[in-house]
Amino acid sequence: MPRTTRSGPAITVAGLTKTYRTRDREVRALDGIDLEVEAGTVMGLLGPNGAGKSTTVKILTTLARADSGTATVAGHDVAREAAAVRRAIGYVSQKPGFDPIGTGKENLVLAGRVYGMPARGARARADELLERFGLTEAGRRLARTWSGGMQRKLDVAMSLMHRPQVLFLDEPTTGLDPQARADMWAEIERLAADGLTVLLTTHYLEEADHLAQQLVIVDQGRVVVSGTPDGLKRSLSGDAISVSLAERDDLPRAYGALAGLDGVTELARDLDTLRARVDDGALALPRVMGTLDAAGVRLAAVTVSRPSLDDVYLRYAGRTFAAEVAA
Amino acid sequence: MTTVITHTRLLTGRSLRTLGRQPAYLALTLIQPLVWLLLFGELFRNVVELPGFGGSSYLTYLTPGVVVMTAMFSAGWAGTGFIVAMDRGVMDRDLSSPVSRTALIASSLASQSVTIAVQALIVMVVGVVAGARFDGGVAGWVVVVVAAVLLGAVFAALSDAVALLVRQQEALIGISQFLTLPLTFLSSVMLPSALMPGWVAEAARFNPVDWAAVASREALSASPDWSVVAERLGLLLALGLVLAWLATRAFRAYQRSV
Numbered sequence: 001m002p003r004t005t006r007s008g009p010a011i012t013v014a015g016l017t018k019t020y021r022t023r024d025r026e027v028r029a030l031d032g033i034d035l036e037v038e039a040g041t042v043m044g045l046l047g048p049n050g051a052g053k054s055t056t057v058k059i060l061t062t063l064a065r066a067d068s069g070t071a072t073v074a075g076h077d078v079a080r081e082a083a084a085v086r087r088a089i090g091y092v093s094q095k096p097g098f099d100p101i102g103t104g105k106e107n108l109v110l111a112g113r114v115y116g117m118p119a120r121g122a123r124a125r126a127d128e129l130l131e132r133f134g135l136t137e138a139g140r141r142l143a144r145t146w147s148g149g150m151q152r153k154l155d156v157a158m159s160l161m162h163r164p165q166v167l168f169l170d171e172p173t174t175g176l177d178p179q180a181r182a183d184m185w186a187e188i189e190r191l192a193a194d195g196l197t198v199l200l201t202t203h204y205l206e207e208a209d210h211l212a213q214q215l216v217i218v219d220q221g222r223v224v225v226s227g228t229p230d231g232l233k234r235s236l237s238g239d240a241i242s243v244s245l246a247e248r249d250d251l252p253r254a255y256g257a258l259a260g261l262d263g264v265t266e267l268a269r270d271l272d273t274l275r276a277r278v279d280d281g282a283l284a285l286p287r288v289m290g291t292l293d294a295a296g297v298r299l300a301a302v303t304v305s306r307p308s309l310d311d312v313y314l315r316y317a318g319r320t321f322a323a324e325v326a327a
Numbered sequence: 328m329t330t331v332i333t334h335t336r337l338l339t340g341r342s343l344r345t346l347g348r349q350p351a352y353l354a355l356t357l358i359q360p361l362v363w364l365l366l367f368g369e370l371f372r373n374v375v376e377l378p379g380f381g382g383s384s385y386l387t388y389l390t391p392g393v394v395v396m397t398a399m400f401s402a403g404w405a406g407t408g409f410i411v412a413m414d415r416g417v418m419d420r421d422l423s424s425p426v427s428r429t430a431l432i433a434s435s436l437a438s439q440s441v442t443i444a445v446q447a448l449i450v451m452v453v454g455v456v457a458g459a460r461f462d463g464g465v466a467g468w469v470v471v472v473v474a475a476v477l478l479g480a481v482f483a484a485l486s487d488a489v490a491l492l493v494r495q496q497e498a499l500i501g502i503s504q505f506l507t508l509p510l511t512f513l514s515s516v517m518l519p520s521a522l523m524p525g526w527v528a529e530a531a532r533f534n535p536v537d538w539a540a541v542a543s544r545e546a547l548s549a550s551p552d553w554s555v556v557a558e559r560l561g562l563l564l565a566l567g568l569v570l571a572w573l574a575t576r577a578f579r580a581y582q583r584s585v
Contacts, residue, residue, distance in 0.1 A: 058419075058585055061423040062422075062423055063422055063423050063582060063585050064582060064583075064585050065583075083425065086423055086424055087425055089423065091419070091420065091423045091424075093416040093419045093420065095415050095416035095419070096415050096416055096417075097415065097416035098417075099341060099417065101349065102344065102345070106344070110337055110341060111424075113333075113337055114334060114337060114421075114424050115424065115425060116330070116333075116425070142348075155416075158420070
């Protein structure tokens with residue numbers, strides 16, 4: 001399977017800008033993107049529609065040209081050494097890239113042969129990938145008869161034919177049903193385990209959280225924040241704690257008791273629930289419960305939750321992610 | 328260079344395989360020319376009594392003209408293949424792979440040429456069955472096919488370039504239709520130039536459709552003037568190469584838009 005031999009960054013991006021001009025308007029798609037992807041890691045490029053994720057990928061795959069800034073992929077400059085970049089990458093765009101009137105195997109063989117693979121080698125590699133993706137049975141049928149999840153796998157398999165060093169996956173699970181999405185996640189995890197460098201764009205927080213070792217959150221053509229998923233979550237101080245009361249009437253008393261407690265911040269209440277942020281949920285929980293017990297408050301439920309990427313997004317982009325995606 | 332040829336062969340194979348699996352498409356594109364051939368052949372049957380036709384039947388005059396029209400109309404659709412590839416992710420996959428732009432255009436022209444050659448032969452055979460008589464023999468038929476293929480390459484390259492520039496099916500078809508009918512009537516496809524108003528005959532001399540029609544008819548005549556045939560075919564080849572080169576440049580326009 002694909003394996004990266006070089007060490008150091010597989011992708012470097014510095015100060016990329018791009019503006020799309022149409023007759024009546026200008027859209028600043030990228031406003032100075034910087035990022036770096038270590039070889040052999042999965043980088044998640046996360047952001048709402050129009051944030052600049054796909055534009056970044058199109059520049060890195062040599063489809064589009066940046067207005068300014070530099071980028072290298074597998075050690076080659078995307079603007080000056082486009083041919084070398086193209087040989088080193090695999091690209092799965094948002095739209096299906098296979099020929100629906102060709103069989104799965106025909107699509108795979110052609111995808112390999114344009115990289116110079118001999119016919120026999122391409123056929124063997126196609127069989128290997130069909131097997132790996134569980135598509136052997138379907139391999140002889142026209143791709144247009146396949147399910148959406150299988151077609152997406154075919155797209156990924158086609159981009160792996162020539163054993164690329166860097167794989168770009170632009171929203172690989174958009175439009176897939178939950179089972180197909182879970183399958184695709186498993187495939188991407190296996191690619192990562194094989195040491196392939198993957199740059200993945202997504203607007204699903206849980207997808208980025210699940211698959212990526214490094215995350216870059218982009219918004220309006222800029223990098224909002226980057227880091228590991230856990231690091232980003234830790235950077236939000238503390239955990240969220242939520243206490244539901246058995247008796248609504250106890251709420252003022254409970255609020256008063258917790259308001260004085262050390263280390264409890266951002267205390268808020270609604271009908272029968274108190275919410276607060278604490279430095280460390282596991283440490284704070286006994287104290288919170290002890291204090292409420294001492295105040296004579298009966299509890300219905302208590303939950304402690306680690307910050308989610310949604311909280312990270314809210315903190316750094318200033319909006320909740322769900323609202324942004326829905327917009 | 329060998330890479331370009333390999334890529335052209337692979338991509339042409341893909342297109343022809345698709346065509347082979349949808350033979351109804353090839354059949355459909357033949358209905359229109361056969362209707363022209365048989366309808367116009369009947370309608371204008373007596374037009375040959377006018378001077379300028381050289382004494383043959385109108386069907387004999389018209390058949391190579393319908394071959395030429397078919398090639399032009401058929402090739403005008405070549406760019407729709409690019410638009411489908413752009414609407415899907417196929418174009419983006421090809422352009423981010425080592426596939427050369429030249430091979431993308433060349434394979435489009437090559438697969439188009441196969442279609443046009445088959446169509447040309449079918450139209451000729453139907454013409455003969457309906458009563459057309461050609462004196463030129465095998466060489467004449469070969470020239471008819473070559474002229475149709477070259478004219479097809481001219482229009483296919485134009486169609487590909489326009490597809491990359493406008494990136495919209497409707498706009499491409501609109502432009503193609505806007506060009507094809509006037510170019511047909513500004514040529515000797517239906518009527519010999521001796522019967523045209525002076526300015527139309529003059530315009531026809533610069534019309535690639537006329538070049539193909541003149542070369543075909545000349546080659547099918549009893550004693551062809553091969554210099555006329557060679558000149559017209561040479562002009563078609565030169566124009567086809569220029570347009571094919573321009574089409575490869577049009578990828579830049581597409582890539583600016585993605």
